[in-house]
Amino acid sequence: MEILPTFVISILAIILTSPTIASIIPTHPQTFIQCFSHHSRLSTNLSHLLYFPNTTSYSSLLLSSIYNLRFASTSTSSPLVIVAPTDESHVRATVLCSRVFGLHLRVRSGGHDYEGLSYRSYNQNPFVMLDLANFRSVTVDVEHGTALVQAGATLGELYYKIAEKSPVHGFPAGICPSVGAGGHISGGGMGNLVRKYGLASDNVLDVKLVDVNGRVLDRESMGEDLFWAIRGGGGASFGVILSWKVRLVPVSPTVSVFTMQKTLEDGVFDLLDKWQSIASKLDEDVYMEAAIRAPMSNGSRGVEALFNFQFMGGCEELLGIMEEKFPELGVEAKDCKEMSWIQDLDLGMNVDGSASYSAAKVWGKPYFKSNFERLALVKAMVDPENFFQNEQSIPPFGGPE
Structure with missing residues (x-):
């Protein structure tokens, strides 16, 4: 006769007095700890892996890489537990235990997430956050x-x-x-x-x-x-x-860059029109972008544009390209800087969390275009119950409409 794991017995005992299995965690965190220990390797001390709201490091870890301060508010929902894995088995345990307790799972890698989808829930559904900050080799x-x-x-x-x-x-x-x-x-x-x-x-x-x-x-x-x-x-x-x-x-050992700021007085709209007509025709070693914004200086009116250029090569060659293809921009030798590649680098929503394939098509089709249906078919194949979900995730394909 197979003996049930201790955490399963604990859950069965507690669930009899709990309205939902997800509600167990806030009042009985030990049940999640037991499940996690059962499914993961090593570590009898899990204090550096599991962070509950009543632990001292919980808030600092949650806020450690939130770039949109709107989501630092206490009014937005927070994870029932933050898992900071150091081993593959910890990730596996987090997935399995989240499913056992009927919890959603949010995954945060770098945390550069202005929508907050990796660490907050708009729909108030209880969730676990998996913070991969230790997975950075x-x-x-x-x-x-x-x-x-x-x-x-x-x-x-x-x-x-x-x-x-x-x-x-x-x-x-x-x-x-x-x-x-x-x-x-x-x-x-x-x-x-x-x-x-x-x-x-x-x-x-x-x-x-x-x-x-x-x-x-x-x-x-x-x-x-x-x-x-x-x-x-x-x-x-x-x-x-x-x-x-x-x-x-x-990549080239030498990279050339420059930025030109142009205003209405400089004929910015004509320059933008020319930029649009030539950008795709330039040498593939040239990257050119235009950022349009309100004027930063006092007294200026209308709009201005920043033209940013990067070229995999020296300034002399880049200036030659600009003179031939875009002389109107007026780039001069003093505007161009040479540096190494690494120096240059240094410089829709599913509101209720249960969107169907047909509902998600409203945003999914415009964003992913013809790939959306194939993505939904793959989702149905590998995660038919939609365990991995957030407000902008791919839903499983639900068959013909």
């Missing part, structure tokens, strides 16, 4: 042109680790160093190298992910459908991303 293999980056590492940490090994290798992702690699890459990941090397997700070779059943999968074991979905469809809809294996790309 980066291993660079210049010989094979690859890097292994854990989901909690920031883009800045990835870039600096690459630069330590090679001044002529990089990774095509975003320019903000505090963005977490886990969420950024799974959402596509656009940066200044996009014209030459594509998105960050285009340069993923392999991945390690914990699925809804607690299995640790790689590209081979998960299959190409799921591997496709998590590279642009958002990993949090399909599982917990632990790490990415990415392809490094060659």
Whole structure:
């Protein structure tokens, strides 16, 4: 006769007097601790892994990487427990125990999350937050042109680790160093190298992910459908991303940059029109963007634009390109600066949490376009009960409308 684990017996005893299984955690946190211990390796002392609202470090950990202060308010819902894993088995245990207690799971990697979807709940449903701040190692293999980056590492940490090994290798992702690699890459990941090397997700070779059943999968074991979905469809809809294996790309040892500010008096609208007509036709080593904003200086009227340029090469060559393709901008040698690649880098909602496929199409179709239905089909295949969900996650496909 098989003996039930202690935590199961505890849950069965408590649930008889609780209105819902999710309501057990606030009053009986020990039941979650017992479940977590049962499913994870090592560690008899879990105080550095599990943080409940009544523990002293709970608030500081929750607020440690909240960039939108709106969500620092006590009026928004907070996790019943924060898990800060240091081992794969801790992630697996978090997934399994969250399911046992009927709790939603929010996953925070770098925490650069202005919508608050990784650490807050708009719909007030009880949830567990998995904070991957301890999963931040980066291993660079210049010989094979690859890097292994854990989901909690920031883009800045990835870039600096690459630069330590090679001044002529990089990774095509975003320019903000505090963005977490886990969420950024799974959402596509656009940066200044996009014209030459594509998105960050285009340069993923392999991945390690914990699925809804607690299995640790790689590209081979998960299959190409799921591997496709998590590279642009958002990993949090399909599982917990632990790490990415990415392809490094060659970069120039010298990068040239300049920024030009133009106002109404400078003919900013004509310049923007010209920028739109030539930007896609320039050499793929040129990245050019325009940021339109209200004037920052007192007394100015209308709008102004900042034209930002990056070129994989020296200023002399860039100035030649600008003179030929965009002389109206008036770029001069004094405007251009040369630096290394690493120096340059240093510089819709499901309100009730239970949106159907047809309801989510309202925002999903415009955002993901023709990929939305395929993403929903993959979701139905790997997480049919929609355990991995937030207000902007992919819902499982529900069949014909």
